[in-house]
Amino acid sequence: MTLDLLTTHYNYYAVVLLLGIGLYTVIESRNLVKKVIGMNVFQTGIFLFFITLAYRAAGNPPVVTEGAGPYVSPLPHVLILTAIVVGVSLTAVALALVVRVYSEYGTLDEDTLEQLYHD
Amino acid sequence: MIDHLIVLLVVLPILGAAVPPFASLRYDRIGWAVATVTTLGHAALAGALAWTVWTDGIVRYAVGGFAAPYGIELVADGLTILLVVLISAVSLGVLAYARHAGPHANSFYSQFLLLVAGLSGMTVTGDVFNLYVFLEITGLAAYGLVASGPGVRSAVAALKYLVIGTIGASLYLLGVGYALAATGTLNMADLSVKLADAGYDSTLVLTAFGLIVAGLLVKVALFPIHTWQPDAYADSPDSVSAFISALVSTVSAYALARVLFSVFTVDFLEAVPIARRALVTVACVSIVAGSALAVAQSEVQRMLAYSSVSQFGLVIAGFAIATPLAVAGATVHLVGHAVMKGGLFAASGIIERKTGATTVGGYAGIAGRAPAAAGAFTVLALAMVGVPPAVGFVGKWYIVLGAVDAGLWPVVVVLLASTLLTLAYFARLGERLYFAEATIAPESVAADGGERVSTAMIVTVVVAAVLAVGLTAAVPVVDQLLDKTVFELMLQ
Numbered sequence: 001m002t003l004d005l006l007t008t009h010y011n012y013y014a015v016v017l018l019l020g021i022g023l024y025t026v027i028e029s030r031n032l033v034k035k036v037i038g039m040n041v042f043q044t045g046i047f048l049f050f051i052t053l054a055y056r057a058a059g060n061p062p063v064v065t066e067g068a069g070p071y072v073s074p075l076p077h078v079l080i081l082t083a084i085v086v087g088v089s090l091t092a093v094a095l096a097l098v099v100r101v102y103s104e105y106g107t108l109d110e111d112t113l114e115q116l117y118h119d
Numbered sequence: 120m121i122d123h124l125i126v127l128l129v130v131l132p133i134l135g136a137a138v139p140p141f142a143s144l145r146y147d148r149i150g151w152a153v154a155t156v157t158t159l160g161h162a163a164l165a166g167a168l169a170w171t172v173w174t175d176g177i178v179r180y181a182v183g184g185f186a187a188p189y190g191i192e193l194v195a196d197g198l199t200i201l202l203v204v205l206i207s208a209v210s211l212g213v214l215a216y217a218r219h220a221g222p223h224a225n226s227f228y229s230q231f232l233l234l235v236a237g238l239s240g241m242t243v244t245g246d247v248f249n250l251y252v253f254l255e256i257t258g259l260a261a262y263g264l265v266a267s268g269p270g271v272r273s274a275v276a277a278l279k280y281l282v283i284g285t286i287g288a289s290l291y292l293l294g295v296g297y298a299l300a301a302t303g304t305l306n307m308a309d310l311s312v313k314l315a316d317a318g319y320d321s322t323l324v325l326t327a328f329g330l331i332v333a334g335l336l337v338k339v340a341l342f343p344i345h346t347w348q349p350d351a352y353a354d355s356p357d358s359v360s361a362f363i364s365a366l367v368s369t370v371s372a373y374a375l376a377r378v379l380f381s382v383f384t385v386d387f388l389e390a391v392p393i394a395r396r397a398l399v400t401v402a403c404v405s406i407v408a409g410s411a412l413a414v415a416q417s418e419v420q421r422m423l424a425y426s427s428v429s430q431f432g433l434v435i436a437g438f439a440i441a442t443p444l445a446v447a448g449a450t451v452h453l454v455g456h457a458v459m460k461g462g463l464f465a466a467s468g469i470i471e472r473k474t475g476a477t478t479v480g481g482y483a484g485i486a487g488r489a490p491a492a493a494g495a496f497t498v499l500a501l502a503m504v505g506v507p508p509a510v511g512f513v514g515k516w517y518i519v520l521g522a523v524d525a526g527l528w529p530v531v532v533v534l535l536a537s538t539l540l541t542l543a544y545f546a547r548l549g550e551r552l553y554f555a556e557a558t559i560a561p562e563s564v565a566a567d568g569g570e571r572v573s574t575a576m577i578v579t580v581v582v583a584a585v586l587a588v589g590l591t592a593a594v595p596v597v598d599q600l601l602d603k604t605v606f607e608l609m610l611q
Contacts, residue, residue: 019293026282035282042286046293053300076299079248083292086255090285093262097278104271113275 011052018045030110032101036094043087050076050083124168125180125193128203128239129253131160136232139225150228155214157232161239162207169200176603179245187245188306194245197600198450202242202373205454209365209461210235212579216465217358219573220472222267230267234260234362238370247295247331247382248305250374251288254338258284261367265355276350283347287337294330297323298382307381314383319390328387328394331378338371339431342405342412349424357468360420365461368431369453376438376449385441398439403533405432410540414547417478419467422544423460426503430456433537436530437518445521447601451594452514458590459503459511462583466496469580472572482548484557491577493552495584500545502587505538510590 006013018041025038059072102108105116135157142149172178178195181187195203210231237257244250262284266277299305301323302313314324340348348368352360379388388395409429416422434456437449469492471477474485486493502509505516515538522530 023286026286032278039282039285043289046289046296049293050296050299053296075305076296082248082252086252089259090255090281093259094278094281097262097266097274097281100266100274101271101278104274117272 011048011055015045015049015052018042018048032098032108032110033095036091036098039094040087040091043083047080047083050080121167121171122180124164124171125178125195125243126182128161128164128168128243129236131164132157132232132236132239135160136229136236139229143225146225148223148225150225151214151218151223154228154231155211158207158210158214158235161235162211165200165203165207168195169204171195172197172200173600188304188309191249192245192306192308193243194307195243197597197603198373198376199242201450201454201597201600202370203239205369205457206235206238206242206366209362209457212461212465212583213358213362213365215575216361216468216579218575219571220356220358220468220576222356222358224267227264227267230260230263231362234264234366236260238366241370241374245307245381246305247298247307247310247378250377251292251295254288254291254371254374257367257370258288258338261351261363264359264363265351267359268354268356270354272354273356276347276354280347280351283337283344287334287344289334290330290337291334294327294332294334297327297330301327307377310382311384315386319387324387325391325394328383328391332375332398335371335375335378336401336435339368339375339435340428341401341431341435342408342428345405345409345425345428348428349421352424352427352464353418353420357464357471361461361464361468364423364427364464365457368427369457372431372434372438372453375435376446379438379441380446388439388441395439395441399436399527399530402432402436402439403530405429406436406533406537407432407540410537410544413544414540416544417480419477419479419482419548420464422479422548423463423467426541426544427456427460429537429541430460430503433515433518433534436534437514437521440518440521440525440527440530442521442524443601444524445518447598448514448517448519448521450601451510451517451597454597455510455514455587455590456503458583459499459587462499462580462587463496463503465576465583466492466499466580469572469576470496479548479551480558482551483555484551484553486552492572492580495580497549497552498584499587500549502584504541504545508591509588510594511587513591513594 022038022042022045025041026035029035029038054073054076056070056072059070060068062071062074098108105113107113135153138153139150142153172195180193182191182193234257237253237260240253241250241257244253262277262281265280266274298310301317301321302310304310304313317324337344352364406429409425409432413422413425413429416425434449434453437445437452470489473489476482476485502511505512515534519531519534522534
């Protein structure tokens with residue numbers, strides 16, 4: 001039973017792992033770039049979750065032709081294309097801010113930044 | 120044209136936002152003019168839409184002609200148009216303020232219009248995934264605006280806001296995924312039916328509720344996930360803090376109300392009492408913790424930011440109690456808080472420019488040096504405390520009555536105590552402003568030259584103060600609007 005779950009649901013384990021690693025990195029890392037990476041990993045977990053939702057055993061690509069069904073659901077794919085675009089824009093803005101912080105303070109470490117504030 | 124009113128609310132500011140970057144090639148300071156013309160157009164559209172909803176009831180619009188539930192649907196009911204009109208009005212107020220106060224860069228006004236587009240989109244959408252997209256557009260524009268301050272502190276504040284805000288929006292998206300897995304649809308009206316069919320005790324539905332609500336609460340900034348908010352408000356330019364403190368959390372709280380009442384419905388809250396209890400508890404903790412943190416602040420803008428954490432606790436408590444009276448109260452307080460908090464941030468900006476005072480101690484005895492701003496600040500603060508006849512009183516009063524109706528006595532106690540706590544941090548400031556000896560010598564500012572303040576800035580703040588009292592007269596209209604278009608659906 002457990003083995004069965006492991007072999008048929010491994011995508012979901014990957015989702016949980018990615019979400020966990022991402023969230024942990026965002027909270028735990030003091031380095032601003034690593035925080036942005038953690039944020040990306042977290043989002044990737046969600047992308048994988050949606051794509052897994054769309055899967056259907058013995059499903060065909062959703063291009064309608066005679067007798068080709070059943071199809072996998074195309075909707076989550078489209079949603080995730082949009083979400084990827086959103087994620088790229090967020091990463092771009094985040095990295096732009098990181099560059100600005102680094103060029104001013106010469107550090108990306110949160111603790112060092114805190115210290116610089118109080119000086 | 121008239122059929123497309125609702126979609127133009129989003130399209131117009133996006134088109135407007137594309138103009139300043141191109142105009143920069145020729146003109147230096149065209150951004151403000153473009154933003155003002157576009158926002159005036161937005162206000163006209165909002166007015167026309169409000170009139171249509173008032174006379175004909177709920178407006179539904181299928182984007183691109185793809186019928187719901189397959190296409191994206193835009194919906195405007197009584198609650199929507201209140202928010203749309205609020206967005207227009209606050210944007211115009213902030214533009215009047217920013218004309219002199221800046222920032223003056225063309226790119227700033229592009230982001231400003233993108234934020235207006237994102238907020239309008241969040242308000243009118245009837246599709247949960249579309250709401251996610253607009254949530255992120257709003258977020259991206261807000262991060263950019265926060266970072267538009269001169270110092271690097273604003274960049275650090277924006278980055279913190281970005282990381283936490285993205286996690287919040289991602290949790291919301293994950294919740295949408297669970298709802299999609301349970302029902303196979305993304306349309307709000309369709310979801311409300313199919314979630315009931317899936318069964319309110321289904322794990323998928325419960326997880327979807329938890330994740331969606333948690334994600335939106337990050338955006339609203341309730342305690343303990345408010346940590347991005349004080350930095351973002353205090354470290355950004357005063358035009359920006361007035362704008363985002365008035366609108367961004369407000370529209371997120373509206374989105375939460377939309378999810379509660381249009382997607383999960385009151386039946387869900389009845390069927391799963393733990394969901395309601397959890398939400399009310401989080402809101403109450405936020406009311407108390409936000410006030411306590413506000414009392415502990417020495418910087419005025421930080422104090423105002425923590426005050427928002429507490430006031431949004433009130434609003435969310437009202438929505439979670441979910442009786443018509445409590446929801447009407449939460450709506451009135453949502454709109455009222457936007458006007459009052461935006462006005463308070465703008466007034467604190469004027470006081471800082473005129474006198475250099477930014478801390479509670481610095482506010483001592485400076486009322487005479489910035490009489491209009493200090494007067495408006497005091498009126499707005501008293502309105503926020505809930506002194507009748509200000510709009511802050513009506514909102515809180517309705518929420519308390521709703522809680523009494525629902526028999527939630529511990530909540531009633533917290534709500535009443537919150538008024539005292541609000542008084543605790545605002546009375547301190549009022550006392551300093553008018554009755555204490557000045558600690559900042561007038562000469563020290565005069566030597567700096569003291570930044571000039573335009574009439575438009577003062578007028579904006581005074582109008583906010585007048586509205587904080589005058590909006591009370593509009594409460595019956597709000598009641599009627601909600602009765603006609605929201606409660607019918609909620610209680611059927």
